[in-house]
Amino acid sequence: MGNRVQAASSRRRLSRAPATTKRIIALAIRLNFLDSGFERDFAAFLTTKREVSEDVNAVVRAIIDDVRARGDAALADYSARFDGVDFSVTPMAVSAAEIDAAIDAVEPEVLGALKVAATRIEAHHRRQLPKDDLYEDKMGVGLGSRWTAIDAVGLYVPGGTASYPSSVLMNALPAKVAGVPRIVMVVPTRGGAINPAVLAAARLAGVEEIYRIGGAQAVASLAYGTETIAPVAKIMGPGNAYVAAAKRQVFGTVGIDMIAGPSEVLVIADRDNDPDWIAADLLAQAEHDAGAQAILITDDAAFGASVEQAVERQLKTLPRSETATASWRDFGAVILVPDLDKAVPLANRIAAEHLELAMADPDSMVPKIRNAGAIFIGRHTPEVIGDYVGGSNHVLPTARSARFSSGLGVLDYMKRTSILRLGPEQLRILGPAAIALAKSEGLEAHARSVAIRLNFGEEG
Amino acid sequence: MGNRVQAASSRRRLSRAPATTKRIIALAIRLNFLDSGFERDFAAFLTTKREVSEDVNAVVRAIIDDVRARGDAALADYSARFDGVDFSVTPMAVSAAEIDAAIDAVEPEVLGALKVAATRIEAHHRRQLPKDDLYEDKMGVGLGSRWTAIDAVGLYVPGGTASYPSSVLMNALPAKVAGVPRIVMVVPTRGGAINPAVLAAARLAGVEEIYRIGGAQAVASLAYGTETIAPVAKIMGPGNAYVAAAKRQVFGTVGIDMIAGPSEVLVIADRDNDPDWIAADLLAQAEHDAGAQAILITDDAAFGASVEQAVERQLKTLPRSETATASWRDFGAVILVPDLDKAVPLANRIAAEHLELAMADPDSMVPKIRNAGAIFIGRHTPEVIGDYVGGSNHVLPTARSARFSSGLGVLDYMKRTSILRLGPEQLRILGPAAIALAKSEGLEAHARSVAIRLNFGEEG
Structure with a gap:
């Protein structure tokens, strides 16, 4: 890991354009598909770590133990402090x-x-509701998959500037659609005050049980319960390093959602875009977090340069310029490909949380994309629409995890129970195969539990 | 935790029947719903830990680092050793x-x-294949959820006595049904020999890429790749403490499945069952592992006693008697309820991996069960059928995690990508709401990325 990071930094120094003018705020990494070292550089780029994980496990462990031991009193102490x-x-x-x-x-x-x-998110998520599948096969065996909502879920909402009402909608509405009977929200405050828009979003999403607590102590109270707060079965929502560590520690006792990393966008764009539009999309990611990542892949070097210049210009007037500058400087990238088809395998390896296809005929590229949290098709679908009002969920897999996981949805608030039902006749037909396999695996009591019902002369 | 375990042990001493005769091998815990201390005892019973987790993190970390650094050479060294x-x-x-x-x-x-x-498992899992949902809403916004198979998955198969061909089928067939293009199996050996039935199961499930490696080194090679083994995107399958720790450590780089705990069964049975059948079902769980758990809930004290006697009898002739005895003695339980309806809330709190309903009219109880990995309906559906030939998956949530998670299925080998598509008209209608929310969240670059496309006079 150490070596790779070092390789990435030295490469970065090499591949940057010379900074000939003082006006340049930040230069992204530049990669060219046709360069001889491209595969090596791209592989190193993929493994660049974008967050430093603080080790807060011991502190978090102590807080959790204290909440389990002292309940509400511990919550009061931590919240005061x-x-x-x-x-x-x-x-x-x-x-x-x-x-x-x-x-x-x-x-x-x-x-x-x-x-x-809220209306659009709820309508879209209703379509994700799974159907039970209960059936009898030709043999007369009853089989089935039955979905039920989780009994109670906790939703962590960060405090301060990251206290986003849109995230309340995105986390709570799928729970409501799933039919979760009890949704509990926790949100840390500064002196007790909660962002009114967060409370409004909670009301719109049907959340009525809200506590002004945060940090590891809030996670502990949701997992184990206190005098006031009944425990939940699953805890969702983003948080800082303490919250993430607490979620990992209570996992098993309760379920948790994914631990989200810094956000990222990949824009694949041809030359016929307005460079300022694309620059704005890149900066919408970059302003989130210094660890966020914005990547442009284009088949036109001049267009790539225009976008870089537009980023420079726009950075100067951005309120969150410092954050966006750090993100663009440290993790931003412009990748030049000889034709846009070459972008497809790169996009599948990057497996971006957000993928914008800003090109002529984007629809022909969609089926070739295997790995992406969400795809935004065409020049008039900036990713930001998906953050708020598109209807799809904005909680999406980061850090290449779209290779193996999905965005938040209704299924995350439900679980599936298998159903099996045999009568004497079905057991007579299927039993012998089960007995043969049980015996071959050395599990005699397994074999017996079937044989004893078939009067196979097994000892009872 | 310490206190609770202690409470559970002292309670256990109190609630056992007096061991008046030497012939008794093992006595399970007895609880009676009508006892005044029932709620307290049942709550303690629920939180009893059934496994000691060994801390092997440092050893595992070193092995993973070594495999990353030396690849095949490290695998050869560990496999020799x-x-x-x-x-x-x-x-x-x-x-x-x-x-x-x-x-x-x-x-x-x-x-x-x-x-x-294999035929039955494949047929059942085919029904789990999700359908894409691509549609246009009334406004003309294109939305969608598209499912794709994970590119490559690794399947860990334990060696030795836990090397179950049935588990190969249960883990690999859903991947095949999902359409995973590459399934890699790893299995540790003693001197290179692999259980032929495991290889046969692999062939039946369409797995052709198999390596005789195991432990943390196998997990590391699947996650990071070596000269011989290309990396996968997700690692599935059970293993010992080293394998579990390795899976936790590589999580993020790749996806992992749940970390399974010891198996458990809850049987709800009326007096009209043959006590020997029910005893056989309880012991089929108990023989798996000393940490396995078998629980009977019945409304008839005499029937409960008969089952206990039958367990005693059957234990004596069981090849894996030592394991089953330890499980039944340490974690087995017989819970007496005044009527079977009272069993429902208890079953929902236990949230058993396997739930057998051996009673008259079991169907009327099924809809009341919210939390269970799998339900086995009626007197002729021993859980063992589900282990092998029922068709449903035998990889199910343990340790009460059926409250928030599901058994293994086709969806575990796929991921969902959201699709969003707006034209200029849809952006004109929805854009202002996105801008309002972005501004209220203090994310000016977000607002700009929409406004710039609407010629709202935002700076470009």
Whole structure:
């Protein structure tokens, strides 16, 4: 790992354009498919780590143990210490009146936009509801797959600037569609105050049980319960290093969703795009996090250069310029290919969370893409639409995990139970094969449990 | 945790029937719903830990690093040391000729049984294949969920006595049905020899790429690749503590399946069962592992006692008596309820991997069961049928995780990509809501990436 990272940095120094002018804020990595070292450089680029994981396991373990031992009292202590909130003054549970007041406090335009988003997200996710499949085969064996909602889920909502109402909708609405009877939201506060838009989003998503707690202590209380908070069966939602470590530690006792990494976008674009549009899309990813990644693949070197210049220009006027600059400088990339077909295998190896196809005839490329969290087709589908109002979920697999996992959906809030039903006749037909396999595996009690029902003279 | 375990042990001492005779081999825990302390005792019973997790993380980390650094050479060294196999004599890759020979070596009865199982498992899992859902909403926005198979998966098959051909079928056939183009199997050997039935099962499941390697080194080679073995995207299958730790450590680089715990069965039975049948079912679980768990819930105390006596009798003649005795003694339980309806909430809290309903009218209970890996309906459906030839998967959630997860299926070998497509008109309608939300979340570059396409006078 160490070696690879070093290789990537030295390559990066080599492959950057010379910084001849002071005006240049940040230069992305440049790769050219036709260069002799491309495969080596691209492979190194793929394995570049974009986050440093802090080891907070011991601290988190202590907090979890304390919450298990002292329950509400521990929650009160940690919330006083970390969030500056006194539960004897501001209750831990958020009241319905508070949510009502929050809705009044949200700007009408934003509330309206949240409603548009909620309606579309709910409609799209309804189509993901699985159907039970109960049937009898030719032999008369009853078989089936039956889906049920998880009894109770916890939704972690980060505090501060990362407290996104859109994420509340994206995490809670699939649970509501799945039919989860109890959805519990936890959100850390600064002195007890919660972003009104977050509470409005919770109300729109049908979440009424909300506690102003956060960190590892909130995760522990959801997993093990306290006097006030009944435990849940699965914990969802993003959080900082403490929250991620706590989720990993309680996994097994409860289910957890994926641990999301920094966001990323891959834009495949031909020369007929407005460079400013593509630059804006790249920066929409880059502004999320210094570890975010924005990649452009194009078949036109001049267009690539125009996009780089547009990024430079736009960075100067961006409120989150510092973050976006760091992301573009450290992880941004412009990859030149001789033709866009060559972009397909690269895209499948990158397996981006978000993939934009901004080209003539994007539809012909879609079936060739095997690995992507979400695909945004055509010049008028910026990824940002998917973040908010497209209807699909914005919680998507990062860090190449789209090779083996999916975005958040209704199935993440449900589980499947298999059903099997034999009568005496079916057991008579299938039993001998089960006995033969059990015996060949050395599991005599397995064999007996079938044989004893067939009067095969096995000892009872 | 310490306290709870202690409470459970002292309770266990109290609630056991007095061991008045030397003939008694093992007594399970007895709980009675009508006892005043039932809720407390049942809650403690639920949290009893059944496995000690060995901390092998450091050793595993070193092995993984070594395989990443030295590739095939490291695999050869570890396999010589741990498995006593010399790859210069017995090649690491299993040849097609070897698989042919293995099939000839398997008893015809067992081979026939494997074919019955494979046919039924494949047919059942075909029904799990998800359908793509691509559609246009009323506004003309294109949306969709598209499923694709994972490019390559690795299947770990344990060596020694736990090398079950049935598990090869259960893990590999859903991958084949999903359309996974490359399935790689690894299996540790003693001196290079592989159970012929395992190779036969691999052939039946369409697995042709097989390596005789195991342990953390096999997991590392699947995750990172070596000169001989190309890396996969997801690693499935059970293994010992080293394998489990290795899977946890490579998670992220590749996907992994759940880490399975010891097996368990819950049988809900009325008095009209043959006690010997039910005892045989309980022991079929107990013989798996000293940490396995077999639980009977009945509404008839005399029937419960008869089953206990039958367990005693059958234990005496069981080849794996030592394992089954330890399991029944340490984790077995007989729970008496006043009527079988009272068993339902208990079953939902236990969330058993396997649930047998051996009673009159079992169908009326099925819809009330929310949490179970698999349900076996009626007196002629012993759980063992599901282990081998029922058609459903025998890889199921253990240790109460059926509250939030499902058994292995075709979806575990696929991933879903969201699709979004807007034209200029749809962007004009939906764009303003996205801009409002982006601005309210303080993400100006997000807002810009939409506004710039709408000529909203945002800076480009």
